[in-house]
Amino acid sequence: MAEGRLLDELARLLGATGFLCGDQVDPRYASDWSGCRGELPQAVLRPADTEQLAAVLALCYAARQPIVAQGGRTGLVGGAVPATGELVISLERMRSIGAVDPQARTVTVEAGATLQAVQEQVEREGFLLPLDLGARGSCTIGGNIATNAGGNRVLRYGMMRDLVLSLEAVLADGTVVGGLRTMRKDNAGYDLKQLFIGSEGTLGIVTRAVLKLQPLPSSHDAALCTLDDFSSALELLSLWNRCGAGGLSAFEVMWGGYYEAVVTTGECSPPLPPGKAYYLLLETQGFNPPADRERLETLLGEALAADLIADAVIAANNREIGAFWAIREGISELLARLKPGFAYDISLPPDAIDAYAHTVLTQVRDRWPAGQSFAFGHIGDGNLHLFVHPGPGDVAAGPRIDAIVYEEAARFGASISGEHGIGVLKRDHLSCSRSSGEIEIMALLKSTLDPRGILAPGRVIPASHA
Ligand SMILES: Cc1cc2nc3c(=O)[nH]c(=O)nc-3n(C[C@H](O)[C@H](O)[C@H](O)COP(=O)(O)OP(=O)(O)OC[C@H]3O[C@@H](n4cnc5c(N)ncnc54)[C@H](O)[C@@H]3O)c2cc1C
Numbered sequence: 001m002a003e004g005r006l007l008d009e010l011a012r013l014l015g016a017t018g019f020l021c022g023d024q025v026d027p028r029y030a031s032d033w034s035g036c037r038g039e040l041p042q043a044v045l046r047p048a049d050t051e052q053l054a055a056v057l058a059l060c061y062a063a064r065q066p067i068v069a070q071g072g073r074t075g076l077v078g079g080a081v082p083a084t085g086e087l088v089i090s091l092e093r094m095r096s097i098g099a100v101d102p103q104a105r106t107v108t109v110e111a112g113a114t115l116q117a118v119q120e121q122v123e124r125e126g127f128l129l130p131l132d133l134g135a136r137g138s139c140t141i142g143g144n145i146a147t148n149a150g151g152n153r154v155l156r157y158g159m160m161r162d163l164v165l166s167l168e169a170v171l172a173d174g175t176v177v178g179g180l181r182t183m184r185k186d187n188a189g190y191d192l193k194q195l196f197i198g199s200e201g202t203l204g205i206v207t208r209a210v211l212k213l214q215p216l217p218s219s220h221d222a223a224l225c226t227l228d229d230f231s232s233a234l235e236l237l238s239l240w241n242r243c244g245a246g247g248l249s250a251f252e253v254m255w256g257g258y259y260e261a262v263v264t265t266g267e268c269s270p271p272l273p274p275g276k277a278y279y280l281l282l283e284t285q286g287f288n289p290p291a292d293r294e295r296l297e298t299l300l301g302e303a304l305a306a307d308l309i310a311d312a313v314i315a316a317n318n319r320e321i322g323a324f325w326a327i328r329e330g331i332s333e334l335l336a337r338l339k340p341g342f343a344y345d346i347s348l349p350p351d352a353i354d355a356y357a358h359t360v361l362t363q364v365r366d367r368w369p370a371g372q373s374f375a376f377g378h379i380g381d382g383n384l385h386l387f388v389h390p391g392p393g394d395v396a397a398g399p400r401i402d403a404i405v406y407e408e409a410a411r412f413g414a415s416i417s418g419e420h421g422i423g424v425l426k427r428d429h430l431s432c433s434r435s436s437g438e439i440e441i442m443a444l445l446k447s448t449l450d451p452r453g454i455l456a457p458g459r460v461i462p463a464s465h466a
Contacts, residue, residue, distance in 0.1 A: 058174030071143030077423025111142025251380030262330030
């Protein structure tokens with residue numbers, strides 16, 4: 001329980017719109033998309049700017065009050081879910097988006113701005129923020145930075161780490177660090193911003209960032225293909241890379257069971273019938289619309305002739321491109337519908353993906369025959385997502401499914417997180433992918449920057465090293 005005196009001081013500092021407590025605390029602040037349910041926090045702190053956030057943290061630090069930062073609560077590893085006794089710091093009032101700087105090719109935003117709002121604003125000014133993921137309408141730039149989000153276009157533009165030019169963050173004791181620098185080249189000592197990217201709110205709270213933009217492509221095409229085997233997908237990717245065609249911005253594979261589950265519950269007729277082994281969604285972006293389209297058609301023609309793909313349909317317009325992506329992003333509907341459900345985010349060399357998926361799905365289906373399990377992912381980046389629904393009511397199945405997924409991950413030399421992070425759900429499996437020495441360094445960094453351990457305690461670093 002937070003001390004009454006601390007809560008009074010926080011309420012005075014933040015005012016009525018910035019401080020929610022008691023009945024004002026909506027249940028949504030107690031959970032995220034991972035399915036983890038936490039405690040309803042005693043108070044939700046909603047600072048209006050960096051200065052207020054710094055003052056909030058200074059008060060919490062002095063009182064040794066644990067807190068957890070929240071963006072859009074779309075995280076899939078439970079990192080933003082408040083544990084007993086924690087107060088929530090929500091960035092939802094800090095959502096301003098500055099004008100694009102066309103010379104520096106950057107935009108400066110507050111951490112609470114949603115990804116989609118930033119994407120739309122910079123597009124209106126002729127630029128592209130390349131980060132894109134299914135939760136775009138709710139997830140925030142702060143959450144994207146804190147989790148080093150990946151998403152649909154990593155193979156072309158990189159992960160969030162590659163898109164952040166500089167940032168400002170507040171440390172546990174209220175010290176503001178970093179700055180909003182727009183220089184592309186800056187080798188003045190250690191690159192401290194990297195500490196806050198991907199550290200899931202355990203080392204500091206990100207308040208503002210300067211993001212790198214790309215010119216807005218003038219061509220946008222997508223194709224949906226069926227494949228009889230997974231190796232054909234990899235051969236097609238090699239063909240694309242070998243002929244230097246460029247332009248490829250997404251290369252997503254859906255296993256047949258996933259495709260079928262999404263299209264048979266959807267309202268629209270599917271672009272290709274279900275029943276095939278694999279479905280590939282590939283997307284291109286470029287700057288020469290007729291030539292870019294022709295190149296896609298030529299490559300798909302070659303792939304058909306070489307029996308790499310069995311069937312293909314090219315989107316005729318943006319609406320059809322959206323319909324293809326709606327199938328790939330149909331996972332949000334499955335996550336919401338199939339409870340309990342357990343989501344996994346494994347990264348491994350592309351040529352090991354199919355064998356790994358097969359091994360895990362076979363074991364899971366044998367063990368939970370009444371359940372459903374699906375595979376899909378950003379295969380161009382070697383990132384496989386698995387979703388396992390053990391069957392209705394089997395809420396205790398999680399640790400047993402985890403054991404299968406992570407033991408096989410260790411055996412295949414995989415990473416247990418390609419993009420979602422560690423949070424609480426994967427914390428005790430971190431040693432599958434990181435050595436004891438590496439985890440010790442993480443713990444040392446944590447205790448140096450947050451010696452009282454008030455920022456998101458119990459996340460990322462396993463209890464054995466905390
Ligand atoms: C349908 C769906 C699709 C998704 N697809 C992808 C995908 O393709 N790729 C991908 O990478 N992820 C994906 N995700 C996961 C999720 O959207 C990302 O992790 C996203 O970056 C989280 O942003 P958020 O604002 O919702 O953060 P939250 O869920 O609120 O928080 C996530 C973590 O960041 C911390 N945090 C939040 N804001 C800050 C801040 N300002 N400073 C410091 N720490 C902070 C929290 O404490 C927590 O640990 C998907 C999720 C859903 C539901």
